[in-house]
Amino acid sequence: LNPGNSGGALADSRGRVVGVNTAVAGFGLGLAVPINATTRRIIGALIRDGRVRRAFLGLVAAPVPVPAVLRPRIGQDEALRVVEVVPGSPADRAGLRRGDLVLTAGGAPVSQAQSLQKLMFADAIGRPLPITVLRNGAMVDVIAAPVELDAEHA
Structure with missing residues (x-):
């Protein structure tokens, strides 16, 4: 080049x-x-x-290993720990909380931030997105509806 x-x-x-x-x-x-x-x-x-529309969920998460004792039950070695939930965001309205371990989104396993990012294209805007998290040892299912990413959240 x-x-x-x-x-x-x-x-x-x-x-x-x-x-x-x-x-x-x-x-x-x-x-x-x-x-x-x-x-x-x-x-x-x-x-x-003429532009790329992106969906916004409103959480910050980091990859973490699933505790060894839970791996057989969950069926995966890694997940995303929710570090922050943006107040008023789709993640907040769905009930996601700091500390939740995101296991699946849209029915697919989640182990890296890219796993979620790949779901955040225009066709996800306004559509229900099922998310399964591990919270205090229990599996919790929530439904989030991503919104269009705007300049404020970019």
């Missing part, structure tokens, strides 16, 4: 676009974003709507 190439197509030897050039990291080292399902969704939204 050369300075000024950011945003340009990264092509393989067959001429297929496989990424989008983003930055020159150093002499002979360039960075690119791969063309994958997420990138395709973003490109489609930009072409269709």
Whole structure:
């Protein structure tokens, strides 16, 4: 990559676009974003709507190991511990609390922040999102309805 190439197509030897050039990291080292399902969704939204709409849940969470004694019961090794719930957010209205261990969202296991972020596209806005958490040793099911991410929460 050369300075000024950011945003340009990264092509393989067959001429297929496989990424989008983003930055020159150093002499002979360039960075690119791969063309994958997420990138395709973003490109489609930009072409269709001229912008990318994102859903907002309103929580901050960190990956943590599930306590060994609970792993057989839960069936997963990692989850997300809720560190903060934004007051008045969809997560707050759904009843999520600081300290909850998020196990599943939308029926899929959650072990990293990216697991939740992948669910926060435009089609999630206003739709019920079932979330299962572990709270004080008990499984608790809640339903959150993500809203559109605005500049205040970005």
